[in-house]
Amino acid sequence: MSGDPKLERIAKGNALALCATGAWTASFAPSLERIVADAEKLAGSRQNIFIDVSEVSKLDTFGAWLIERLRRSLTQGSVEAQIAGLSANYSSLVDEVRRVKATPVIDSSTVTISGMLEQIGRAVAGVAGTVTSLVDMLGAVLAAGGRVLIHPRSFRLTSTVHHLEQVCWRAVPIIVLITFLIGCIISQQGIFHFRRFGADIFVVDMLGVLVLREIGVLLVAIMVAGRSGSAYTAELGSMKMREEIDALRTMGFDPIEVLVLPRMLALVLALPILAFLGAMAALYGGGLVAWLYGGVDPEAFLLRLRDAISIDHFIVGIVKAPVMAAVIGIVACVEGLAVQGSAESLGQHTTSSVVKGIFFVIVMDGVFAIFFASIGM
């Protein structure tokens, strides 16, 4: 069995022998480092210093390197420390580490004020870059769309239908469930607070306007950004990482036409459908709560709803959906194609795809609100 490593000092007149014993291996590295640091202080104390390793029971790269480190620091001026008693097994290993240059490259990424300022500056400049790349992608998608219109046979129907299934059909259950619950909550809160003024029935007005104009489409868009936007980014990003997009290009295909256009089209078709289903589910949920909790029976609810809302409310809501879908799709595809080689980069871009997607959806909603207010809808 191999014992703990030791380094014994044996003085012989003018010479000093350092006898290494035990196992000089990685598992004993902490104590080995201490032993070597102690012995390094002996540098220059004698004319002739040599390290005797004949009693070492086991040696690996760690041990060999530490012996080499000791030899180097004991070597001063003309006095060169020698390694003695090297067995044939270990001599090649020691030779190998002897060739290593001592200065390790260590990155010195310290945090400085100028560095932080630089980062802020880069982040601000990056905003302009983000907007440019979004506009760039919008242009590329429109151009690809134009080409497809001229050559309809190059349109990828199968791919579009596949993505439509992914982002629309498979999203229906969760979207309907969540909007249903939101409808319930709005209705319950409305009744609870309006009841104090005896204005229970006005909850129908609030629910109808809110769901059809704002909440329905906004909520669905946010969910789609989280569900499908992130999926697009991850898909395109991992394809980018594995050079699949470069492969497409070399075969003469335009990645925008093959990958981005079908995804965008599917999303633009899906979001109005989902927004409509979401709005219906929210109205149903609201009506259910109004009946069970507020005592507004379904007939009265429908009658009041017909008076409270007009087709304008519905149009205002549904018109926003395709635009929001385009924004989500463009952000997701830009982020996906910006992924670099590492898994970390994929994660960062997927995160920023969802964050930017939701941000732009809300900004768009605000812009639409101003627009519709000014045209009197």
Add this chain to the structure above:
Amino acid sequence: MMAGEIQNPIIRVRDITVQFGSTRVLDGLNLDVKRGEILGFVGPSGAGKSVLTRTIIGLVPKVAGRIEVFGVDLDSSDTSQRRGVERRWGVLFQQGALFSSLTVRQNIQFPMREYLNVTQRLMDEITMAKLAMVGLKPEVAERFPSELSGGMIKRVALARALALDPDLVFLDEPTSGLDPIGAGDFDELVRTLQRTLGLTVFMVTHDLDSLYTACDRIAVLGNGKIIAAGSIADMQASQHPWLRQYFHGKRARAVMS
């Protein structure tokens, strides 16, 4: 080290059966890998060479059989025994499998950080030593895997596999995708490291050059079993049709001449 452990094979595989769905990939396979040898493992594509490697490492579940590595049965071992075994082996995956968000230096230091209690200075120095051993320049240390060429990835992956000075390394097609000179260097490197560090090497390969220059012994996989094992001369003398084609085909003659 126990006296018995020296004589016993470092890997002992007995009656291994691996099945995916209804396809039986390995069927009652037996294999011994001796201490200190470089075992070349060949077989037609899709025969299950990688599957066997992954089964030994424990990444693929087996239906039946027994695997002992360093004399430890990996099925009945407890966590600390298993970790002890894992600390003593290194694996080079076919695609390198470097951590893409870490630099080369961090990749090599990752196992050291987890298993050893050493100072950052020593880790940096050892990293440089490992990089030099696999024939890479120190500048490579601060690069990310996505900035490396295919051959460099293989070398870094080998350096990481060797980070803890393992007794056993698994190499899954180490020379695939390298140019012939690079592949030759790599074989040389494996040979040198085997001599200097006293490694046992389990190498899955398709490279005839590797088999001739680097391997001490060759095992051939076919129909889910080892159909032959022995020296390169034994392989050439074998009458098995696949072996005859493999070792006497046009490419083999070119390598031998």
